[in-house]
Amino acid sequence: MARQYKDVRFLIMSDTHGMRSDYGDREHPFAKANANAKANVLLHCGDLTKEGTPRQIQAAIRLLKDTAPSAELRLVIPGNHENTLDRHFWVNEWGGDPAEHEEAKAIVKYETENDRRGFHLLDEGVHMFTLRSGATFTIYASPRTPVGFTRSGAFQYNRSIIREYPDGPDIVMTHTPPEHILDSKLPRGRSTGCHHLRNAITRAKPALHCFGHIHKSYGAQRVSYLSANGEEYLQGSYFVGDDWNDEMKVFPKEVIDMEAAKQRGWAQVSDEAMRRVQGGRETLMVNAALLEEDRKNFRPPFVVDLKLPVRH
Incomplete structure (x- = not known):
């Protein structure tokens, strides 16, 4: 019996x-x-x-519950600004009140248990979900970011420590970008993105990797892999950053018509780009950081359509 697939539409923001x-x-x-x-x-x-703060966390959760009314699932991870949710950072590094951490945890628990709109604040790890259509997907989620060069925050780790990531999820959702992809460049060739995450994406080859954190690098970019495609498939393609000396090949940033996106209410990449991604040879990278650098205005969220398998 031929494998069945269903179209699934994701609304992505950060x-x-x-x-x-x-x-x-x-x-x-x-x-x-x-x-x-x-x-x-x-x-x-x-x-x-x-x-x-606990109050801000509750307000943000309730906003997301009112967003995308057609959605069966609302899958969320915290980031480095969700200070009270990371006990180690909040208490040991920031010197915050442990009671506020407990309050934030209780709010998340309450909002999750008293919910009929599929809200999940995901722990770090792999999760599997099946929609009413039968479409099933696995998603690896992680709130963690490498320690920055100017400030600390919640859910951060020392970038010199090798982090392990699982193979094989359909989707990866992290707060940090991978190294040299929709992140920002630092002196002496350094990157705000995570080197270990880049290596993990190269192994896993998910259909979609979405993230945020670096506001000025909002956008989308396709990557391909030598091991999945070979030189013949990639011949004649134009890549950026080929000097990173790994098998991930990064296409130029996708062109997004921002005026059309604002009028429509969401950004999206071309049908041709998505056709290539859904061939299983490429990953669509999306930096969905909505708050602009002026900290006043917001960009539209991304819409991405994926064909996902029906698992019986």
Whole structure:
């Protein structure tokens, strides 16, 4: 029997930083996407809040519950701004009150248990979900980012420590970008992205890797792999960063018509780009950091359509 696939639409965002969580009687900040995107799954890649207080966390969760009404699942990870959710950082490094950590945990527990809209704040690791259509996917989630060069934050790790990542998920959702992909360059060739994560993506070859953290690098980019495609498939293609000396080949950044995206309510890559990704030879990288560098304005979220297997 031939394997069956279903189309699944993902609405992807990151770094909303308290985005109009108190919109009240005003228009919902994602009103256009809510009305027209018809997403099946909402993904939020972290930094829901500004300072990560318990009250801010609850407001951000409730905003996301009102976002993408067609979605069966709302899958969320914290980021380095969700300070009170990371006990080690909040208590041991920041000197915060342990009671606030317990309050934040209790809020997440309450909002998850008293929910009929598929809200999940994902722990680090691999998770499997099956939609009503029968489409099933695995997603690896991690809130962690390498320690920065200027400040510390929640859920961070020393970039000199080798981190292990699992092989084989359909989707990877992290707060940090991988090294040299939709991140930012630092002096002496360094990158804000994670080297170990780049290696893990090369092994796993997921259909989609979404993240945020680096606001100025919002956008999408395809990558391909020598081991999956060979030289013949890649011949004649134009890549950037080929001097990183690994088997990941990075295509130029996708062109996004931002005016059209704002009018529509979401950004998306071309049908041709998605056709290549769904061939199983490439990964679509999406930096969905919505808050612009001016810390006042917001970009639209991304919509990505994937064909996912029906598992019986």
